[in-house]
Amino acid sequence: MTTRKIWLVLLLAFAALSLVLAGCSSDDGPEGGITDPGDDLIATCEECHTNESMLKATVEPEEENPESEGEG
Amino acid sequence: MPQVEAWLKVYVENAFLTDPVHGSLSCIDCHGGEVGELPKELAHAGMDPDPSDGPDRTCAALCHQNTGQGHYWDDSVHATQAGYKDLFEKRSGMTIIGNPEFEAGFAKDCAACHASCGSCHISQPKNVGGGLVGGHRIMKTPDQTRNCTACHGSRVGDEYSGGNDYAGPSAHFLERMTCMACHSGEEMHGTEGAAPQHRYEEPALTKCEDCHDAASGGNSWHVMHAGTNAENAGRALQCQVCHSQDYKSCNSCHVGEGITGSSYRSFKIGKNPIQQLNGFDYSLLRHIPIAEDTFRGWGLDQLATYSAVETWKYTSPHNVRRFTARTDTTGGKNGCADCHGTEDSEQGWFLRASDLSGLPQAEQDANQDVIVPDGNATLWPN
Numbered sequence: 001m002t003t004r005k006i007w008l009v010l011l012l013a014f015a016a017l018s019l020v021l022a023g024c025s026s027d028d029g030p031e032g033g034i035t036d037p038g039d040d041l042i043a044t045c046e047e048c049h050t051n052e053s054m055l056k057a058t059v060e061p062e063e064e065n066p067e068s069e070g071e072g
Numbered sequence: 073m074p075q076v077e078a079w080l081k082v083y084v085e086n087a088f089l090t091d092p093v094h095g096s097l098s099c100i101d102c103h104g105g106e107v108g109e110l111p112k113e114l115a116h117a118g119m120d121p122d123p124s125d126g127p128d129r130t131c132a133a134l135c136h137q138n139t140g141q142g143h144y145w146d147d148s149v150h151a152t153q154a155g156y157k158d159l160f161e162k163r164s165g166m167t168i169i170g171n172p173e174f175e176a177g178f179a180k181d182c183a184a185c186h187a188s189c190g191s192c193h194i195s196q197p198k199n200v201g202g203g204l205v206g207g208h209r210i211m212k213t214p215d216q217t218r219n220c221t222a223c224h225g226s227r228v229g230d231e232y233s234g235g236n237d238y239a240g241p242s243a244h245f246l247e248r249m250t251c252m253a254c255h256s257g258e259e260m261h262g263t264e265g266a267a268p269q270h271r272y273e274e275p276a277l278t279k280c281e282d283c284h285d286a287a288s289g290g291n292s293w294h295v296m297h298a299g300t301n302a303e304n305a306g307r308a309l310q311c312q313v314c315h316s317q318d319y320k321s322c323n324s325c326h327v328g329e330g331i332t333g334s335s336y337r338s339f340k341i342g343k344n345p346i347q348q349l350n351g352f353d354y355s356l357l358r359h360i361p362i363a364e365d366t367f368r369g370w371g372l373d374q375l376a377t378y379s380a381v382e383t384w385k386y387t388s389p390h391n392v393r394r395f396t397a398r399t400d401t402t403g404g405k406n407g408c409a410d411c412h413g414t415e416d417s418e419q420g421w422f423l424r425a426s427d428l429s430g431l432p433q434a435e436q437d438a439n440q441d442v443i444v445p446d447g448n449a450t451l452w453p454n
Contacts, residue, residue, distance in 0.1 A: 043110055045099035046089065055079035058112075062078055062201060 073222055076196070076203045085207025094210045102130045121202070122195070125188030136189070148262030149271050150187040158269040163375040164367070177370035181327040185223060192219050192260070199223060213252055220251045226335070227320055227358075231391040238337050239317035243393045254278040272349050272386065279350075280311045293399070299353060310355040312388055313341050314398045319389040325361035327369040332361070339397075342423035342442040346386045357423055357442060358387035364434055379437040384423055412449035422449070 048054060089095045100107060105119035123130035149155055156178075157168050168174040184199035191197040192214040195204050200222045205215050214220055221229030232251075234241030244253070259276040268274045280286075286294040299308030321338040325331045344355035364378045398411060398421075414421040422444045428436045445452050 043115070044107060045103075045105070045115075046084065048112070048115075049082055049084040049099075050086070050089070052079070052083060055083055059079040059082060 073200055073217070073225065076201075081195075081201075081203030083204065083207060085209065087206070088208040088210070091210065097134075102134075122188055122190045122198075124190040124194070125186075131189045145262045145264050147264060147267050148260065149268055149274065150192075150260060151262070152267075153182065153186050154267070154269045155271055156182050156185075159381060160367070162381050163362070163378050164372060165377045166372075173371050177327060177367070181369070187223070197222050216250050216252075228390050231317075231319055231389050234391070236318075236320060236337070236391075239319070239391050240393070242391045254282075270346070270349075272346055284311075286311070306353055308351060308353045309341075310344065310350070310352040310388070312356050312392060313354060315392040315394065315396055316356055316389040317391045317393065317396050319356075319358065319387070319391065321359035322361040323359070324363035324366065326363070326366050329369070332363075339421055340384065340423040340427065341421055342384060342444055344386060345382050345442050354444075355386050356389060357382075357384040358389075359383060360385050364432065378434050382439045382442045383435055384439050384442050408450065409448075414449075416446060 099105070102123045103119050103121070104123070106115055106117055109115040109117070120126065120128065146152070160174075161167055166174070168178050184197075187197060193211050194208060195202050196218050205211065205218050230236050231239065232242050232245050234245065255278055256276065259274060259278060262268070263275045266273070266275050271277070286298060293314070296304060297307065297309045297314065299305055316339075318337050318339045320335045322331050322335045323333045338359065340357045340359075341354055342357040344350070344352045345357075346355075347353060360383055362383055364374050367375065398406065400406060411421065416422075416424055416426055418427065423439075424443055424446055426446075428439055428443065431439075
């Protein structure tokens with residue numbers, strides 16, 4: 001393989017890797033992905049409690065059944 | 073009760089945030105907590121999930137004072153659970169308040185049935201796991217399934233909707249009437265100053281005659297059984313005696329352990345234990361799950377005055393119909409003898425001494441005032 005071809009392969013590989021990384025970062029971005037908000041982010045109650053995706057990802061299902069099915 | 077996904081229980085919808093009144097408050101105004109703090113454990117520090125309850129009583133403190141129509145009052149049995157405490161005290165001869173062991177037991181085993189404003193107007197009640205009902209919208213009218221029958225499901229809900237395989241739904245259910253058609257906000261919130269010790273003592277309690285005038289129309293069955301003339305004085309029947317279908321009774325129950333045995337089908341007419349409240353001489357009775365040692369989990373081995381209160385209690389089943397096994401006269405059924413001469417057995421329609429014979433002596437003693445005499449009812453003394 002010539003040096004020119006090797007450079008071409010490396011260039012294509014770099015481009016593909018860049019696209020993959022870009023895709024991952026957009027999944028984690030503010031357009032609807034799930035993200036760890038980190039310690040330095042200021043959040044309001046509404047920002048969390050109106051974010052369906054984040055609540056689905058972070059609210060843990062209850063392990064125990066409700067105490068009652070309505071005894072009255 | 074349909075299960076609600078955990079995330080949906082805390083999901084707040086725009087419908088609430090754009091509410092011009094309640095949506096204009098900040099979350100922290102009512103719930104407390106720390107703005108801007110993450111992770112959520114810090115943000116939720118000091119947060120009260122139900123600020124309408126407890127010492128803050130936010131709804132009342134901010135706007136809904138304990139005066140005026142439609143507001144939460146301290147006299148609502150939904151809030152006070154006065155009936156629980158009153159009957160415990162009558163059967164034990166002791167008070168809950170002032171006895172730390174009983175107070176702790178009550179908080180653990182009984183208080184989940186205490187209702188706050190939010191239990192009916194914002195979220196599901198605590199005893200079914202809570203959770204916002206409509207994305208935190210403040211619902212003027214509660215959700216019948218997720219609020220009313222979340223607590224009143226196994227007897228009232230099943231009877232009303234025909235959930236028991238031995239009885240059909242109520243005529244009112246078939247007319248698509250909701251709980252709120254009969255049970256007004258005034259009844260639910262309680263009458264100021266009334267301080268009822270029993271749900272049937274609530275002055276705003278709904279009554280059949282609020283809609284149905286039994287005296288009109290010349291119905292001879294009503295005339296004979298309403299006790300409104302001199303000949304029939306002392307023989308007034310609760311409407312449900314004739315118009316209810318069979319309903320559910322239960323056996324004993326122990327705090328922390330639940331009811332012993334399955335519920336069972338019943339229909340028993342007896343002397344009305346709350347005649348002074350509603351004027352009926354005879355009513356339907358439902359066996360309720362209480363035993364002498366029900367509260368042993370609270371350190372009370374025996375209820376010292378167990379026999380002071382009947383265990384076959386006044387009941388108003390919610391499966392009423394115009395025609396029932398008592399009122400359907402087609403084909404010559406249900407002349408006088410079919411009711412008045414009903415057999416003296418478990419299947420008979422009256423609660424008699426023989427129905428108590430399998431019960432402990434203390435429970436037999438408790439029910440002496442509600443059983444009817446033996447023999448044919450037409451021969452009873454007035």
